[in-house]
Amino acid sequence: MTDHHHHPSGECDTTGRHGMLLFGAGPVYLSHLPMYHCPHHFQVLLEAELPPGVLEKVTGDGLFTFDPDPFPIAELGPHDGPARTTLTGTVFRGHFERGGTPIAKGVRVTVRRVVWFRDIEDAAASGGGLPYLCFGRGEQVFLAHELTTRPNFDQVLAVRFVPGTVRTQVGHPLDDDVAELRFDQAQPVTFGRDDGIDRRLHAGEVATGSFALTRSPSFSRGFTVGVEVERELYLEIDELA
Known part of the structure; x- marks a missing residue:
């Protein structure tokens, strides 16, 4: 996830490949794999739903990741109108950028709830603990x-x-x-x-x-x-x- 996108004004365009950890079973959760630079400077946790047949492939103790098609991750943040409710991409056994094996392609994931969304680019130090x-x-x-x-x-x-x-x-x-x-x-x-x-x-x-x-x-x-x-x-x- 080394891509950078910027508008001419310098404002970050958050479109990119936003890989996510995939875990849980009923419900399933997604955790964005963040970095401190554009467009990945967001900590995001999602409650999600997988289509029939895919959930059975991600059971067990192994590592699973989801590589969605490029999209603006800011669309998952707080909005006045409807937030993004679906993501489409590939499910991997293992890390999608580190030798993982694709086990389901063209997977349409339904975002049931945004559990957490925060820009971490200028995050402050911990307040204690x-x-x-x-x-x-x-x-x-x-x-x-x-x-x-x-x-x-x-x-x-x-x-x-x-x-x-x-x-x-x-x-x-x-x-x-x-x-x-x-x-x-x-x-x-x-x-x-x-x-x-x-x-x-x-x-x-x-x-x-x-x-x-x-x-x-x-x-x-x-x-x-x-x-x-x-x-x-x-x-x-x-x-x-």
Whole structure:
């Protein structure tokens, strides 16, 4: 994804090949593989739907990516009118630019929900703590490292909430069932350590996440919960150095 597009005025034309990580199953999610230059300077998470027959091809623990036909990724951002609702491209087993194998071509993906969209070109440094974005529901909950200033890293994790660990921000126990923690829109969550590649979350780790801006199911103003990292789905460092 090394293409650059600029209008004569210098404003970025965001049309390009915007490769995406493909993961989950019911719903499926797409995570744009970003960089800090035009036209790829956007962190985007999408809830999507695959056509019949394609979903069965992307099951298992392997890496899957989606290479959509070139399109302006800004069309997925907040708009006054309808946002882009479909993408067409090729599904790969493995990384589409690093030896991956195409397993389905001409795939029309329906965008059901834009879970997160942010321009990271001039992103500020983390305000404190190791920042992630939490999204999903039921048996499918994920963390994506929230991208701030460079150098940075792109990481997506499959996680689970530890039962009986929901607390207020000051540590008082709450009766909230972790199964009720459902995030159709990505929610910022921080962990009590500095932001940096060497401090990232790892598979098998259990850490306390702080949802300072999110109400718990019992409407507590912010809460903490134990988060167990089940699997690392993706990690990229070099493209964001």
